[in-house]
Amino acid sequence: MDCLVCHDTTGKYKKDPPAAGMPEKDVDLKLVAENVGHSSRATCGACHFNGGGGDAIKHADMSRQLLEPDRNCDVHMGGYDFSCTECHKTRNHKISGRSSSVPVAEGEVTCQQCHSEEPHYCGSLLDHHLNKHAKTLDCNVCHSPVFAKCKATKTWWDWSKAGDKNRKPKKDKYGQPDYDWKKGEFKWEESAVPSYAWDSGYMNRVLIGDKVNINAAVINLTEPVGSIKDPASKITPFKIMKGVQAVDTDNNYIIVPHLFPRDKEDKTAYWKNLDWEKAFEDGMKSVGLAYSGAYRWKETWMYWRLEHEVMPADMALSCVQCHDSLKGEKTCNRCHQDNRDVDFKNIAHKGTDFSFMKSQGRDVEHLIEKTDYINFKALGYKGDPIIHGGRFKKLPMGYKDQ
Ligand code: HEC
Ligand code: HEC
Ligand code: HEC
Ligand code: HEC
Ligand code: HEC
Ligand code: HEC
Ligand code: HEC
Structure with missing residues (x-):
């Protein structure tokens, strides 16, 4: 650079x-x-806001929105005017921060480096439980409960549909196009609920030339390695970038097409000649790999960790939004002695205010009153851990739902 x-x-x-x-x-x-x-933010963002070929395409949590963000969109960069390198500490041009996609890293950045392993210390009655949860849940599960909250991001990109110059792109409800003859068919999402998965800090990655399983329903280009049984794994929020790409069916690897014309004479670039075969042959030649001539379109997924767009503390998910068992009149006092000075119900019920977000124009109506936000069963629990137990133990008090 x-x-x-x-x-x-x-x-x-x-x-x-x-x-x-x-x-x-x-x-x-x-x-x-x-x-x-x-x-x-402007210089780093000149590249990173445009990952994937345009604003807010690849990363859900980085876009031009971060030039002058609202406090509610990103509390660090909006509320406290952080530059990127406030967190991505840089020494001798080694920029810290691991990517979900590329296996190089010049140091790690974590929330805990600044906030410690026990970040809740304001003396609130919730502190004890929140700090305990931070051993199983990534901070952003609670602190960034929706992604692309201030600008829609691309979540579906089907290359196989490209090439139709007569098809007129339609705008979706966020004003984003559903088609581009150069790139294919798209879907966009705004204020979307992340996909949650166990993450130990390691990713499986498919690099150029790596063999893929051509018969799998979906090929994961990146995916977190983790398990409910691994104490070092945490439930972590992701945007999954889904799409359709070409795979060489004899060599079993993803094909790199030649898209952008080199010059006026270019006879193979897809965006000039609209011929996939030629674009595949040339693209693969330039990355030094054979192209067999046989290909198939396959669905691919890429998991992108959500790191930015932290919301203000009072907009974090709270007890009832995950634990259906804490709904109703009896809340903390199911397990703790009733204390007349404390409004337990109120404490357990506050949290991310989706009604407020809806009033601000966000697409979140379906999230109001939700009480199993991260879907315990999909993560390997038998159900609400308060009733069925956590991953390593059950509550000693033999608590039963009434
Ligand atoms: C990818 C972005 C990037 C590129 C490219 C880059 N730098 Fe930097 N540079 C940084 C960051 C980040 C710092 C740490 C201070 C900051 O945040 O600006 C830094 C610090 C420096 C400093 C020390 C400033 C100080 O106050 O200590 C100098 C001098 C410097 N860069 C010169 C260069 C030169 C010369 C080049 C080209 C050979 C270059 N940089 C390329 C990002 C970059
Ligand atoms: C000229 C374009 C460009 C600029 C400017 C730029 N980056 Fe990057 N950065 C990249 C590319 C390309 C990658 C490779 C990862 C990818 O595919 O997204 C990368 C990777 C990263 C990673 C992931 C870690 C890694 O080693 O792969 C971090 C973190 C990062 N950049 C932060 C920054 C910060 C902070 C700045 C501003 C000081 C900055 N970048 C400026 C292009 C850029
Ligand atoms: C409040 C702290 C904070 C600020 C401010 C911040 N980041 Fe990050 N960023 C993180 C953390 C934490 C990670 C995860 C890094 C890791 O796991 O080592 C991350 C990851 C990344 C990655 C890799 C993402 C991926 O999964 O591939 C890139 C690229 C990046 N940041 C760029 C930026 C840019 C550009 C800016 C400024 C516009 C910025 N960051 C501002 C905390 C921050
Ligand atoms: C189970 C959800 C949850 C998890 C996990 C979580 N937090 Fe929080 N956090 C909250 C809630 C809710 C509040 C508001 C606290 C209150 O109202 O007393 C909060 C408040 C905060 C505050 C404001 C200070 C304070 O004590 O009120 C900071 C800073 C913070 N969290 C950082 C983090 C970091 C860093 C992590 C990860 C190490 C993390 N949180 C993990 C839910 C969570
Ligand atoms: C470079 C240090 C740094 C990193 C890294 C960092 N923060 Fe912060 N964070 C701060 C500072 C400074 C504040 C403002 C003062 C305070 O509240 O402690 C803050 C404020 C907060 C708040 C309270 C905001 C409010 O005023 O309502 C939350 C919540 C929070 N951070 C969560 C996170 C999460 C989650 C991460 C990781 C994605 C993270 N932070 C990474 C330094 C950092
Ligand atoms: C983002 C979703 C989420 C939020 C918000 C949340 N929890 Fe949990 N809670 C969990 C998960 C996941 C576990 C299981 C942890 C484990 O496997 O050890 C759990 C476990 C528990 C347990 C222990 C069950 C056991 O047997 O270990 C209690 C008690 C509990 N939560 C209370 C609370 C309270 C009180 C709050 C509000 C301060 C809260 N939770 C907020 C997800 C959440
Ligand atoms: C399902 C049972 C359960 C629920 C519901 C529950 N807690 Fe707890 N809480 C516990 C247990 C068990 C402990 C003892 C320490 C541990 O294992 O985490 C505890 C510990 C605490 C502590 C620390 C006590 C000490 O002695 O330091 C506080 C404070 C607390 N809870 C507050 C709350 C609040 C406020 C709520 C409601 C928002 C709540 N708890 C809901 C089971 C529960």
């Missing part, structure tokens, strides 16, 4: 897309050079 892409402060430094990383011709390089400074 060149220096100015991260150290520009003028906002005038621009790349020319087909110029392989060279700046646009009319950039005033002298002005830019005289004004270098610290990186910012």
